[in-house]
Amino acid sequence: MLTAQVQEEIVPYGELLAQEAVPAALISMRDIWRTYQMGEEQVHALRGVSFDVQKGEYVAIIGPSGSGKSTLMNIIGCLDTPTRGRYWINGKLVSEMDDDELARIRNKEVGFVFQTFNLLPRATALHNVELPLIYAGVPAAERRERAKRALMAVDLADRMMHKPNELSGGQRQRVAIARALVNHPSILLADEPTGALDTATSREIMNLFERLHEEGNTIIIVTHEPDIAARAHRIISIRDGRIEKDERVK
Numbered sequence: 001m002l003t004a005q006v007q008e009e010i011v012p013y014g015e016l017l018a019q020e021a022v023p024a025a026l027i028s029m030r031d032i033w034r035t036y037q038m039g040e041e042q043v044h045a046l047r048g049v050s051f052d053v054q055k056g057e058y059v060a061i062i063g064p065s066g067s068g069k070s071t072l073m074n075i076i077g078c079l080d081t082p083t084r085g086r087y088w089i090n091g092k093l094v095s096e097m098d099d100d101e102l103a104r105i106r107n108k109e110v111g112f113v114f115q116t117f118n119l120l121p122r123a124t125a126l127h128n129v130e131l132p133l134i135y136a137g138v139p140a141a142e143r144r145e146r147a148k149r150a151l152m153a154v155d156l157a158d159r160m161m162h163k164p165n166e167l168s169g170g171q172r173q174r175v176a177i178a179r180a181l182v183n184h185p186s187i188l189l190a191d192e193p194t195g196a197l198d199t200a201t202s203r204e205i206m207n208l209f210e211r212l213h214e215e216g217n218t219i220i221i222v223t224h225e226p227d228i229a230a231r232a233h234r235i236i237s238i239r240d241g242r243i244e245k246d247e248r249v250k
Contacts, residue, residue, distance in 0.1 A: 111180030
């Protein structure tokens with residue numbers, strides 16, 4: 001039986017988390033594990049991943065197929081939660097949030113850019129860019145103006161009323177980037193953003209990411225291509241669910 005003195009010194013786990021110092025970095029991951037149950041077998045997609053990303057950084061996460069980089073991207077983007085470990089975005093402990101709270105964080109803090117663009121085929125570029133603002137409840141006049149500014153920022157002022165099938169692959173990806181930027185997110189998270197593009201168009205899109213970084217955006221690119229990763233200023237290499245290397249290259 002515990003003595004009264006020992007009982008007084010025991011702090012509940014939830015209070016310990018509350019007392020824990022909140023990291024100052026934009027992104028902080030501490031001992032992140034993601035385990036999937038495959039029948040009777042447990043598969044560890046991530047095994048104790050820890051790192052920080054500061055505001056304004058340009059980071060590439062690279063690794064071969066099955067390395068865990070896609071799982072890590074889903075956790076960074078609040079599309080999934082870790083099995084174990086703690087994850088903060090902007091001082092918010094998102095690893096402890098429920099689905100509704102995660103959805104709000106995704107819409108506010110993360111701008112997604114996907115390999116396949118994920119644009120509505122029957123909607124104009126302008127309407128596609130407006131979508132996150134509609135979900136956020138922004139009034140029509142304001143969201144239209146903000147969507148126009150986002151498209152101008154990616155050099156598509158003359159393509160606002162075009163539908164995706166009237167745009168080139170590079171222009172479609174620019175629309176997707178404008179949509180990711182329109183909510184002024186804390187993080188621009190890009191999953192294989194040049195995977196569906198030819199070499200010349202890929203170079204054009206990577207030049208755009210560089211410009212957006214110079215304007216102060218925090219960018220994380222997930223890729224398996226070394227030449228794409230080399231355009232970032234820091235490369236985190238993932239293998240077998242662990243960080244194999246974390247190096248600054250610029």
